[in-house]
Amino acid sequence: MKKLFSLLAITLLAIFLVACGTAEEENNDTENDNASGDQAENQEENAEQSEEDAEELVEITVGATSVPHAEVLEQAKPILEEEGIELNIEVYQEYILPNEDLSNGTLDANYYQHIPYLNDQKAEFGYDFVNLGGIHIEPMGVYSKNITNLEDIPEGTDVIMSRSVADHGRILSLLQEHGLIKLKDDVEPISATIDDIAEDGNPLNLEFDASIEPGLLPEFYNREEDALVAINTNYAIEAGLVPSEDALILEGSESPYVNVVAARSEDENNEALQTLVEVLRSEEIQTFIEEEYEGAVVPVSE
Structure with a gap:
């Protein structure tokens, strides 16, 4: 009889432990489900907030x-x-x-x-x-590999310019300012072209080439070492030139x-x-x- 009671007690204890374990697992599952749900909800809210911020x-x-x-x-x-x-x-x-x-x-x-x-x-x-x-x-700059002084410009030197007509008057005005050419008296310098150089206004007989794509001017500077090359500052910087140091002539800030x-x-x-x-x-x-x-x-x- 005593053995029967002992066996019954052991059985009841086992049932109790199993029940407790199952309940604990259910509680853990519920907590995990709730946490997952909260996390998903937070992610959704964050995504919605990001979308709202982007829309703004x-x-x-x-x-x-x-x-x-x-x-x-x-x-x-x-x-x-x-x-x-x-x-x-x-x-x-x-x-x-x-x-x-x-x-x-x-x-x-x-x-x-x-x-x-x-x-x-x-x-x-x-x-x-x-x-x-x-x-x-x-500021527009005029550069040369070999010519380091305005007084040393040889007769017949090539002047290489952008094909952009809007830059021609700008470059010619710069050359006139430094005594290299003279424009006709009735010409507005800002809109001048090569044809507007006065008949006696090119004492060095400079030769002008105004057919170059602006972005290619630094290549001509490196290749045509005895030429004068007018280069837009953005392209000069890209080519590693320092306008304030490397330009033979540099336009002023009043441009x-x-x-x-x-x-x-x-x-x-x-x-x-x-x-x-x-x-x-x-x-x-x-x-x-x-x-x-x-x-x-x-x-x-x-």
Whole structure:
């Protein structure tokens, strides 16, 4: 009888332990399910919040040549994000496409060209663009591998220039300023062409080649060592030149060739684009330009 009671007690204890274990597992499963549910709910809420944040950002796409324009825009990105604007930068290596893409709607704005070039493009292609504001000046420079002094320029020296007509008056004015040529009296220097050099205004009989793609000018500088090569500052910097040190002649900061942000006329009052211009003119960005390019690029505030 005593054995029977002992066996019965052992059986009841085993049943009790099994029941407790099952209950504990059920509790753990319930807690895990609740935790998983909470985690999934939190992830869903975070995803929804991220989507809401993304929706709040206004996206703009701006075309720019790589140096210095795209680099300046990169500095402006985090500042614009704080203003609720997501800036996408499309980098170009030449001068024609950024205006074409602005016209066809691929871009919201571009930042790469000076005012005379913009005006020439509008006149030639009928672009309905507006200048939203000037950001900086890139002084034009004349470079030479072998000629280190203006007084040492030989007669008949080649002068290699961009094929961009908007730059011709700029370069010729620079040469006239330093006594190398003289333009006709009735010619506005900013719009001058090679044909506007006075009959007796080329004492060194300089030979002009104005057929070169702007981005290729540094190659001609390296190849035509005895020539004078007029190079836009952005391409000079890309080629490793330091305009303030390497240029034989360098345009002053009073140049009217201000690089601007351009947009379609319909977007003249676009708030995001106006904010872009304000940020590019801010003290933070102007200081970056001054320190990064050491005078090769000069910021403007108006």
